[in-house]
Amino acid sequence: MAGALDGIRVIEFAGIGPGPFCAMMLADHGAEVIRIERQGAEPDLRDPMLRNREFIHLDLKSPQGVEQARDLCRSAHALIEGFRPGVMEKLGLGPDALLEDNPTLVYGRMTGWGQTGPLAQKAGHDINYIAVSGVLNSIGREGEPPIPPLNYVGDFGGGAMMLAFGILAALMAVKNGGSGQVVDAAMTDGSAVLSAMTWHHLQTGFFRDEAGVNLLNGGAHFYRTYKCADDKYIAVGAIEPQFYAALLAGLELSDDPQLQAQFKQGLWEQNRQKMVRTFLKKSRDEWVQTFADLDACVSPVLSLKEAAVHPHNIARNVFQARGEVVQPMPAPRLSGTPAEIRPGGI
Numbered sequence: 001m002a003g004a005l006d007g008i009r010v011i012e013f014a015g016i017g018p019g020p021f022c023a024m025m026l027a028d029h030g031a032e033v034i035r036i037e038r039q040g041a042e043p044d045l046r047d048p049m050l051r052n053r054e055f056i057h058l059d060l061k062s063p064q065g066v067e068q069a070r071d072l073c074r075s076a077h078a079l080i081e082g083f084r085p086g087v088m089e090k091l092g093l094g095p096d097a098l099l100e101d102n103p104t105l106v107y108g109r110m111t112g113w114g115q116t117g118p119l120a121q122k123a124g125h126d127i128n129y130i131a132v133s134g135v136l137n138s139i140g141r142e143g144e145p146p147i148p149p150l151n152y153v154g155d156f157g158g159g160a161m162m163l164a165f166g167i168l169a170a171l172m173a174v175k176n177g178g179s180g181q182v183v184d185a186a187m188t189d190g191s192a193v194l195s196a197m198t199w200h201h202l203q204t205g206f207f208r209d210e211a212g213v214n215l216l217n218g219g220a221h222f223y224r225t226y227k228c229a230d231d232k233y234i235a236v237g238a239i240e241p242q243f244y245a246a247l248l249a250g251l252e253l254s255d256d257p258q259l260q261a262q263f264k265q266g267l268w269e270q271n272r273q274k275m276v277r278t279f280l281k282k283s284r285d286e287w288v289q290t291f292a293d294l295d296a297c298v299s300p301v302l303s304l305k306e307a308a309v310h311p312h313n314i315a316r317n318v319f320q321a322r323g324e325v326v327q328p329m330p331a332p333r334l335s336g337t338p339a340e341i342r343p344g345g346i
Contacts, residue, residue: 003030004337008077008171011069012053013093014038015082017151018159018187019110020049023080025164027052028330028339031078036060036069048327052342066092073098073105077174078167082110085120095182105180106170110163112154114186126154129187133158135195142212142219158190215239221272222247222262225301232284233301236275246296250287251278 008031012023027033059065095107113119130136140147163185201207213219238247291298308319330339
């Protein structure tokens with residue numbers, strides 16, 4: 001069955017991280033993605049982000065290679081590149097040239113800082129981009145250095161997925177009679193957008209602009225992780241009163257009057273200490289059994305390898321082994337035009 005993006009051709013200029021992830025998302029949903037690799041490069045075909053691709057090797061430092069790339073872009077609907085601002089222009093492959101060749105081309109640009117601004121030419125990584133967007137400051141424990149959330153927030157959430165959305169929005173504009181255009185996807189911009197709800201809470205006085213003291217960043221005793229007797233962890237997210245009541249029931253703490261004051265912030269630290277001591281009485285999996293029949297928003301903190309064999313994830317085929325490569329399967333799920341890893345893909 002053809003995917004939702006069947007018939008869409010995307011030219012991907014080889015890069016790492018968010019660019020390939022964006023291309024993977026489009027390819028999973030049926031787009032034809034042609035990845036231009038530099039001469040002599042050997043892509044690691046164990047990398048799920050390179051699935052569902054065609055590969056072509058070009059020397060973009062030669063006039064012939066540049067012309068071949070331009071020719072590919074003449075028949076494309078979209079392009080993905082992740083070089084520093086100005087690099088594609090120096091190669092003769094900037095948006096002015098390619099949009100002149102192909103006026104309906106969607107030219108997707110993936111950077112950390114964006115195409116403009118005083119930091120546009122500065123080096124950086126995910127941690128730098130989410131630091132400047134204000135996101136990193138709120139992640140971590142109170143009084144301790146902020147903790148980088150791997151590179152999920154900048155590279156992938158604020159970068160790759162924003163670029164994928166921007167490309168699809170621009171393709172819709174073309175379908176509706178518009179011209180091609182440039183999509184300037186910056187990880188700083190995108191991670192800032194991800195913090196929209198937090199900005200609302202900040203401006204209504206519900207959020208303190210610091211780590212480890214708020215409802216959703218570890219301050220509340222009912223929304224955090226706890227170590228268990230086996231040094232594994234349990235995740236608790238019992239915000240609503242009915243779930244919190246079930247949490248206390250499972251912990252056999254329902255009669256504690258101090259814990260009954262769920263939202264009294266002055267008691268959060270004392271209540272946390274009580275729950276710390278309680279969770280240390282059993283192993284993680286024993287607590288999973290305790291809460292199996294309770295709707296208390298309590299879950300095991302699984303390693304990646306454990307997640308791949310969790311019954312829920314198996315039932316939904318969230319992960320799949322293809323040869324020696326275990327990888328997350330395409331998402332989201334479309335009922336009529338499902339995404340897939342096509343024959344010959346990783």
